[in-house]
Amino acid sequence: MLRPPDFQGQILTSVSTSREARAFELSQVPELFDLSEVSHYASDSGVVFLVRAAHKNDQTKQGFVTSDGTRGEFPRNATEHSFFIVTFDRAGKYTKTVQVENSFRILRLGAFPSGLLLAYGYAEEDSSPRLALLKDDGTLLKFIQVPDGVAPQAALAKDAKAKSAARFIAPVQMVGRGGLIYLVQNKTSFPILEVSEAGAARPIGPQLPAGVQINMLVSSDDDLYARVGETSEGSIYELSSEDGTVIKRFEVVNDESGADIACIHDGKFLSFEHGSGTLIPLVGTPEPVGAKAVVGPQKSKAIGPSN
Numbered sequence: 001m002l003r004p005p006d007f008q009g010q011i012l013t014s015v016s017t018s019r020e021a022r023a024f025e026l027s028q029v030p031e032l033f034d035l036s037e038v039s040h041y042a043s044d045s046g047v048v049f050l051v052r053a054a055h056k057n058d059q060t061k062q063g064f065v066t067s068d069g070t071r072g073e074f075p076r077n078a079t080e081h082s083f084f085i086v087t088f089d090r091a092g093k094y095t096k097t098v099q100v101e102n103s104f105r106i107l108r109l110g111a112f113p114s115g116l117l118l119a120y121g122y123a124e125e126d127s128s129p130r131l132a133l134l135k136d137d138g139t140l141l142k143f144i145q146v147p148d149g150v151a152p153q154a155a156l157a158k159d160a161k162a163k164s165a166a167r168f169i170a171p172v173q174m175v176g177r178g179g180l181i182y183l184v185q186n187k188t189s190f191p192i193l194e195v196s197e198a199g200a201a202r203p204i205g206p207q208l209p210a211g212v213q214i215n216m217l218v219s220s221d222d223d224l225y226a227r228v229g230e231t232s233e234g235s236i237y238e239l240s241s242e243d244g245t246v247i248k249r250f251e252v253v254n255d256e257s258g259a260d261i262a263c264i265h266d267g268k269f270l271s272f273e274h275g276s277g278t279l280i281p282l283v284g285t286p287e288p289v290g291a292k293a294v295v296g297p298q299k300s301k302a303i304g305p306s307n
Helices: none
Strands: 014-015 021-025 033-041 046-054 059-065 072-075 080-088 093-097 105-111 116-124 129-134 140-143 172-177 181-185 193-197 202-203 214-218 224-228 237-239 246-251 261-266 270-275 278-284
Touching: 014 033, 033 105, 046 105, 105 172, 105 181, 116 172, 116 181, 172 214, 181 214, 214 261
Parallel strands: none
Antiparallel strands: 014 021, 033 046, 046 080, 059 072, 080 093, 105 116, 116 129, 129 140, 172 181, 181 193, 193 202, 214 224, 224 237, 237 246, 261 270, 270 278
């Protein structure tokens, strides 16, 4: 087998409006080994991580072959790995770990204010999408019927002639607002799915211009804000959460990718500059097109690494 690549660890960090930084470090989690993050979900009460890990650390050696034929070995944990839900409070303190019930393969998690969890993934046997409510102990409460036309018929796809592994059709994102969770199949024409903690699922069809697709949703305390496929213009659309109609369109002139917009709070666009171990908060007051939304001219004090 080929030796897997090495990835530099990244730490999720929250920054309050008073510029206080909090780190959510998986190194705090006790009694788990080889933690690798699958996804995370941030809410007002804290952060939940979906991780793959092992209960023990049974080290063995795994052989590998490089592209030029050189053989070698690297250490590997031979213990069976499982999926776990790891919870932190909003101050960045680890609170608990629960093992996920193995009823389907989970890819994304969301958390409701009540503590119930929304899980999206696929069935191992046929790759069909699954959406479910989980109790806070990781056990299945119930499956949610996904309305027709809201998700692809299979979460994975593979070219019959290709030797590569199956790939995900579209990245899935969950964003919370007002006690609801919005699920979107990014970079597709599928509608946004609004899900309540009672398990009610309502599709919202974004009424975007022809050929325009959502790249990602931007967290907001107001309506839905969507980064769209017009990357050369850096456009963000404000959408009605009732029927998906376009309320406003913004052009982010200082960040044409739009991907660095962290959230929209009190009508202001918030993002960060990175450099020399610091985060510099940027605040912009957007104006709809034809006046472009300017993000970045108001710089706040740099924020250093959290201790």
